[in-house]
Amino acid sequence: MKFLPYSNGVRTVSMKKQRSPKDKFKIIFGEFKAGQYYSNHPIALAIKRKVGNISLSASSIKDYTQVDGMGIKLNYNNLPLYVGNDKLMNKFNLDYVKTDEIGTIIYINYDNKFIGSIIIKDLIKPSSKLAISEFYNNKINNVYMLTGDNISIANDVAKEVNIKHVYADLLPNEKGEKLEDILKNKSKNSVVGFVGDGVNDALSLKLADLGISMGALGSDAAIEASDVVLLNDDLNTINIIKKLANRTLFVAYENIIFSILVKVLVMVLSVSGILGSFGMWFAIFGDVGVTFLCVINSLRLM
Numbered sequence: 001m002k003f004l005p006y007s008n009g010v011r012t013v014s015m016k017k018q019r020s021p022k023d024k025f026k027i028i029f030g031e032f033k034a035g036q037y038y039s040n041h042p043i044a045l046a047i048k049r050k051v052g053n054i055s056l057s058a059s060s061i062k063d064y065t066q067v068d069g070m071g072i073k074l075n076y077n078n079l080p081l082y083v084g085n086d087k088l089m090n091k092f093n094l095d096y097v098k099t100d101e102i103g104t105i106i107y108i109n110y111d112n113k114f115i116g117s118i119i120i121k122d123l124i125k126p127s128s129k130l131a132i133s134e135f136y137n138n139k140i141n142n143v144y145m146l147t148g149d150n151i152s153i154a155n156d157v158a159k160e161v162n163i164k165h166v167y168a169d170l171l172p173n174e175k176g177e178k179l180e181d182i183l184k185n186k187s188k189n190s191v192v193g194f195v196g197d198g199v200n201d202a203l204s205l206k207l208a209d210l211g212i213s214m215g216a217l218g219s220d221a222a223i224e225a226s227d228v229v230l231l232n233d234d235l236n237t238i239n240i241i242k243k244l245a246n247r248t249l250f251v252a253y254e255n256i257i258f259s260i261l262v263k264v265l266v267m268v269l270s271v272s273g274i275l276g277s278f279g280m281w282f283a284i285f286g287d288v289g290v291t292f293l294c295v296i297n298s299l300r301l302m
Contacts, residue, residue, distance in 0.1 A: 067091070069148055069171035069200055071106070079111040102152050121153075124160050131235035132161045138242055144182065146175045148200060172200040179204045195235065197222055212238065244301075251301055255294040262290050 064074040070091060071084015082094055083106060089096040094109040099117055106118040135143055144165040147154050154168035167178050183192050194201070194208035198219055205211030205225040213226035214233045223229055230237050266286035270279045 066199070076110065080109075081111075082109040083107075102156065104149055104153060124157065125234075127234050127236045129161045131239060132163060134236060134239040136162075138239055146170055146178055146194075146204065148172075148175075172203055175201070176203040176207055179207050183207070183209070193238075195238070196226075197233075201225075248301060251298055255297055258297075259290050259294060262286050 060077050062075040062078075064072070066072055067084065067088055070088035071082065073080070073082050073084075073088070073092070075081065082088055082092060085105060086096070086098060086107065088094075089107050089109065094114070095112065096107045096109060096114045097117070099105055099119070101119050102121070104120040106120060108115040108117065132143060142165065143163050144167065145154055145158050145163045146167050148170055149157075149168055151166075151168040154166050158164075158166045170178065179192070179194060186192055191209045193210040193212055194204045195212045195214070196202075196205055197214035199221040201213075202219075202221040202225040205213060205222055210228065211226035212228045212230060213222040215223060215229040215231040228241070263286050266282050270283065
C-alpha cells in the first residue's frame with residue numbers, strides 16, 4: 001500500500017513589504033485579504049487570520065478568478081489585483097521582486113505595480129511525523145510527497161517527517177500525471193492512497209485508489225472528490241483506520257471459518273445417522289447457535 005500525504009499543515013505568515021510607503025501599510029494588508037476573500041485554502045485562511053479585522057466590502061471585489069496552481073486574479077476597487085506565486089506573475093508579465101527566502105512566497109501586484117510579498121512557512125504537526133513513522137511500521141513502505149511548493153520547502157518538510165520520495169513545483173495536472181505514473185508502476189495487490197485538502201488536489205484524489213481529504217481545512221472540491229474524509233485533520237487517523245480495518249477482517253474470517261466448519265460437521269453427522277434423535281437439536285445449534293456465537297465474537301470490535 002502507498003500513501004501520498006499532502007505537506008500543508010498549520011501555517012504561519014510573515015509579511016514582507018517591497019516598494020510600499022508606510023502610510024499604505026493597511027492598504028497592503030487589505031489587498032492581501034482581498035486576494036483571498038472567497039478562498040478557503042489553508043494558505044488563504046492563514047493570511048486572513050494574520051491580517052485581522054480589516055473590513056472589506058464584497059462590492060469592491062469583482063471578476064474574482066482562481067488560476068489553478070498559481071493564485072488569484074481579480075478587480076479590487078476597479079483596479080487589477082494579482083495574488084499568487086511567481087508563476088502567476090510571469091504568466092501575466094507582472095512586475096515583482098523575486099525573493100529567495102525559504103517558504104511559500106505569495107506576491108502581490110496591484111494596479112500593475114508590485115506591492116509586496118508574503119512568506120508562508122509550514123509548522124509540522126507532531127502527529128504528522130508520528131503518522132509517517134507508523135506508515136512504515138504498518139508496511140506502507142512507499143510514501144511520496146506531491147506538492148506545489150518549491151523544492152527547498154518540500155525537501156525541508158520531507159527531511160523532518162522522513163519522506164523519501166519528493167516531487168515539488170507541481171501544478172494540479174502535473175500532480176495527476178505523477179500519480180498516474182505511480183499507479184502504473186504499483187504492484188498487483190497494492191493500493192495507492194492520496195491525502196490532500198485543497199482544490200488543487202481534487203484531480204489526484206479522484207484518480208487514486210483511495211482518496212483521503214482533510215475535512216476541517218479541506219476545500220469542498222477536495223472533500224467531494226475523496227473516498228474518506230478525516231474530520232480531525234490528523235494523518236495518524238489513517239493508521240488507526242487501517243488497524244481497525246485489519247482487525248475487522250480478522251474477526252470476519254474467524255466467523256466465516258467457524259460457521260462453515262460447524263455446519264459441515266453437523267451435516268456429516270446428520271447424514272451418517274450418528275446423531276440419531278438428536279439430529280434436529282444439532283441442526284438448530286448449527287444455525288441459530290452459530291449465528292449467536294458469531295455475534296458475540298464480533299462484539300470484540302466494540
